[in-house]
Amino acid sequence: MSRVVANEKTVLMEQEFLPFTTPTIGEDVLNEVRACLTSGWIATGPRVQQFEQDVKAYTKASNAIAVNSATSGLHLALVACGVQPGDEVITTPLTFVSTVNVIEHAGGRPVFVDIEPGTYNIDAEKIRQAITPRTKVIMPVHFAGLPVDLDPIYELARAHGIRVIEDAAHAIGASYKGRSIGSFGDIQVFSFHPCKNMTTGEGGVLTVQDDAMAARMRTLRFHGIDRDSWNRYGKNGSQTFDVIEAGFKYNMSDLQAAIGIPQLKQLDVMNQSRLRLVKRYQEALAGWQQVSLPQSPDYEYFHPWHIFTILITDDSPLNRDGFMEALKQKNIGTGLHYPVIHLYTYYRNKYGYRPGDFPIAENVASRIVSLPLFAHMTEAQQNRVLDAMTKVLNQ
Numbered sequence: 514m515s516r517v518v519a520n521e522k523t524v525l526m527e528q529e530f531l532p533f534t535t536p537t538i539g540e541d542v543l544n545e546v547r548a549c550l551t552s553g554w555i556a557t558g559p560r561v562q563q564f565e566q567d568v569k570a571y572t573k574a575s576n577a578i579a580v581n582s583a584t585s586g587l588h589l590a591l592v593a594c595g596v597q598p599g600d601e602v603i604t605t606p607l608t609f610v611s612t613v614n615v616i617e618h619a620g621g622r623p624v625f626v627d628i629e630p631g632t633y634n635i636d637a638e639k640i641r642q643a644i645t646p647r648t649k650v651i652m653p654v655h656f657a658g659l660p661v662d663l664d665p666i667y668e669l670a671r672a673h674g675i676r677v678i679e680d681a682a683h684a685i686g687a688s689y690k691g692r693s694i695g696s697f698g699d700i701q702v703f704s705f706h707p708c709k710n711m712t713t714g715e716g717g718v719l720t721v722q723d724d725a726m727a728a729r730m731r732t733l734r735f736h737g738i739d740r741d742s743w744n745r746y747g748k749n750g751s752q753t754f755d756v757i758e759a760g761f762k763y764n765m766s767d768l769q770a771a772i773g774i775p776q777l778k779q780l781d782v783m784n785q786s787r788l789r790l791v792k793r794y795q796e797a798l799a800g801w802q803q804v805s806l807p808q809s810p811d812y813e814y815f816h817p818w819h820i821f822t823i824l825i826t827d828d829s830p831l832n833r834d835g836f837m838e839a840l841k842q843k844n845i846g847t848g849l850h851y852p853v854i855h856l857y858t859y860y861r862n863k864y865g866y867r868p869g870d871f872p873i874a875e876n877v878a879s880r881i882v883s884l885p886l887f888a889h890m891t892e893a894q895q896n897r898v899l900d901a902m903t904k905v906l907n908q
């Protein structure tokens with residue numbers, strides 16, 4: 514197994530503030546970005562095409578469509594699924610807010626169902642109870658990268674003529690029952706925001722099995738124009754084009770793809786590095802009464818560990834917010850993934866949600882905290898986290 518090597522300027526000094534995540538940028542990325550910048554082509558062009566081919570091969574998808582963020586990708590997916598005002602989209606309350614904001618953008622109505630207490634993933638049984646004649650899409654989130662139990666969800670979707678859009682923002686490299694996320698099902702949306710397992714600066718990709726839907730997404734991604742700008746401005750391109758829908762400006766640039774091409778080549782090595790660090794956390798924290806760890810589902814999966822979360826239990830001398838503050842005092846960053854969506858002001862005001870509506874998600878959201886984890890994190894840095902935790906939790 515080769516070692517994860519970050520550019521030396523990104524390697525943190527011993528006592529510096531340790532962020533909960535930071536991207537792993539190697540010389541390969543710097544070289545490809547320089548090559549792109551000096552090539553004369555920065556906008557959507559040959560590097561995006563290459564990146565899409567690479568993602569397609571990596572995930573074993575039928576189609577890969579690069580976009581400027583996963584948020585754009587999720588919105589595009591909802592539009593391509595025909596979500597109209599009044600249509601219901603079932604999703605989880607424990608996610609990043611963009612999962613749900615895009616339902617609003619498409620004119621849909623978010624319908625939350627509660628999560629499983631051990632995996633923090635959406636509960637398929639509760640989805641069954643939430644389906645109505647207006648349900649158009651189910652949008653599960655592979656929380657932290659742990660694949661949702663997809664078989665029962667697709668079974669429900671097929672039985673009711675509903676589409677599934679998997680928010681796979683955390684899940685590049687994940688697999689479910691031996692099949693890679695992106696290689697089956699309807700639509701998956703991956704994020705390459707700098708905090709994710711690999712980055713393109715900002716960016717995302719859709720994987721889509723249906724060729725006709727993929728073709729429509731390509732058009733919608735760039736103003737509804739029926740061919741992309743590289744074809745237009747290239748030697749063999751034509752300056753005339755038609756607009757067949759009022760599309761969006763959601764295309765990825767070659768500059769972003771120049772980051773993504775070498776990042777994808779390093780992804781498995783980076784994910785293995787995360788996995789090794791997670792195993793060290795799990796071993797070190799096993800048996801602590803003050804924290805509880807996420808549980809494994811009983812199906813086969815590969816979990817790329819976008820984040821490593823713990824729950825602060827009632828046996829802890831500090832609550833979650835106190836724990837985060839105490840670690841910050843010790844120069845260690847943590848992350849909060851996530852406050853529940855239904856209790857944000859906008860969603861409370863619009864839909865009348867109240868505390869207690871989704872009790873499992875609310876309980877998890879009040880206790881959850883993400884510990885530092887990134888591909889080039891050293892064991893010495895991880896030991897700093899564990900030492901600080903030992904002190905602040907009086908372990």
Ligand SMILES: *Cc1c(COP(=O)(O)O)cnc(C)c1O
Nearest residue numbers: 582583584609611682704705706
């Ligand atoms: C990061 C994230 C997104 C949005 O990704 P962007 O690329 O930043 O738009 C969507 N859903 C989840 C669950 C995320 O974590």
